[in-house]
Amino acid sequence: MEERTAAFHLITDPEGLRETARALAGAQRVGLDVEATGLSPLDARMRLLQLSTGEETFVVDAFRVGDLSPLSDVLEGGPLKVLHNAKFDYKFLHAQHGLRISPLFDTMLAAQLLDGGEQGPSYSLEAVAERYLEETVDKTARREDWSGKLSREQLEYAARDATILLPLQERLQSLLHREGLGPVSRIEFGAVAAIAEMELSGIKLDVERWRELGKTVRQRRDEVARRLAAHFPEPEGVLPLEGLEPRLNLNSPQQIMEAFRSIGIELPDTRMWTLMTVDHPAARDLLDYRELQKKLGTYLETYEDFIHPKTGRIHASFLQCRVPTGRLACTNPNVQQIPHEEEFRRCFVAEEGNVLVIADYSQIELRILAEVSGDEGFVEAFRRGEDLHRVTAATMFGVPKDEVTAEQRSAAKRINFGLAYGRGPRSLAAQLGTDEERARELIDEYFATYGRVQRYLNETANRALREGTLRTLSGRLRRFGRTRGLSNAERGALKREAMNYPIQGTSADIAKLALIYIHSELRNLDARLINCIHDEFVVECPALRAEEVASRVRSAMVRAGERLLKRVPVEVEVAVSREWRK
Incomplete structure (x- = not known):
């Protein structure tokens, strides 16, 4: 395989940086990469910033140059910045130099979108370049010490990383367009800034x-x-x-x-x-x-072990495209999976003088199911602002809505959500505390009420088996791999996943749009996103700004939902508290 080499300009003083800014000003695309002394901007220092137009490559020694503000016009606007795992570079540039990269294209996220949820063996730059360009990227120098005097080999390695990004982006962009993934890729790229800054903000634990x-x-x-x-x-x-x-x-x-x-x-x-x-x-x-x-x-x-000694906060890591549905995943630690009981959540608090604005979508996945199925009963219940679970229970159990018992409503709620997740009689029976025969009867009664929901779910499952792919409302692609010659158990599992994919995937699309819009709304306010739990968002801000922040967050979330839902209204519930509770 061919190995790319790179000539470069080494920038070590402010005048050289200003010349670099002038050289980049007219570019359409700039490959961008960062080398640092470690993995976290809270513990390590950014050493190099590499910028390439394809014709010229500039390697900026951040230790020696210091102030990178002459590049602000280029990095915070202007040409498209092409990065691989953009969140990493964004965090260093924002945390240590106050810069926000925009607009950007992330070659790692692009490769993950193209794989349609069927995760490849690796999404490192060398693996993606080898798959899509058939070029070798030598990463030996990555393990060397970047805090002292740099060798020629280290500088050449750094330059190559920026240079290869441009042909890689060109190839991936073409494939995204061919596969109809342009809209969802723009959502993913747009969400990088919000996710990076959310990680930097962290969350406080009492x-x-x-x-x-x-x-x-x-x-x-x-x-x-x-x-x-x-x-x-x-x-x-x-x-x-x-x-x-x-x-x-x-x-x-x-x-x-x-x-x-x-x-x-x-x-x-x-x-x-x-x-x-x-x-x-x-x-x-x-x-x-x-x-x-x-x-x-x-x-x-x-x-408690994850509390950073410098900030006193937990800085989790959010993963954008590791889950087939497009939902964010979280690790080190997983702050999305905190138990729902109030005694757990109230341990996560705002700093002194601040409050938490906690906003979440009301029944967003059921609203999506109404949208994609077109079931008039579902759609009308949401349009009238009715309690869908009560409406469902009244119809299923044959009682007036105002006579529905708490037990009947709870059963209808479990069925509403359970069927949206492709659950069958056995699973629902366990949830409802009844036998499979009664669970099957309830499902039959449910589908007698919402016939178009049943048709939609069955058609979706059959299309996945027949075509091997499905899409969300934004066009996010799910590839199901082998769909022929499956055992009954394998077919059943695939059909359950297929029924839920367009619903949960569209919910993920809306959540990422909401991240983009919330981040934009809060840009000039003393407020910061600190957590995202699928369709719930937590923002920390001064108590005196809570009302304005709550209004802006609600507006941003409604706008995100309305981008994809045209028939069903979008509702957002917002609470303000010193602790993470409603």
């Missing part, structure tokens, strides 16, 4: 409150463990000795199955759905124990 909650949950877990053990007889010939571990390992499926066998219950496995069908308090206690243990091990015993 450590003392978190520790107290940990003690409380640990006590609950231990009490449930004692209650659970009491359901099972003592093994013959074994005396309980003080100081020894519990005789039953609650994390061992084999021991759990043997314990249930001792009270006459045969378990095929110890999975959640199996235990939910067992009508015995021991099964409910085991589920409670597992939930409490997960809350301890996943959240309460680990999140």
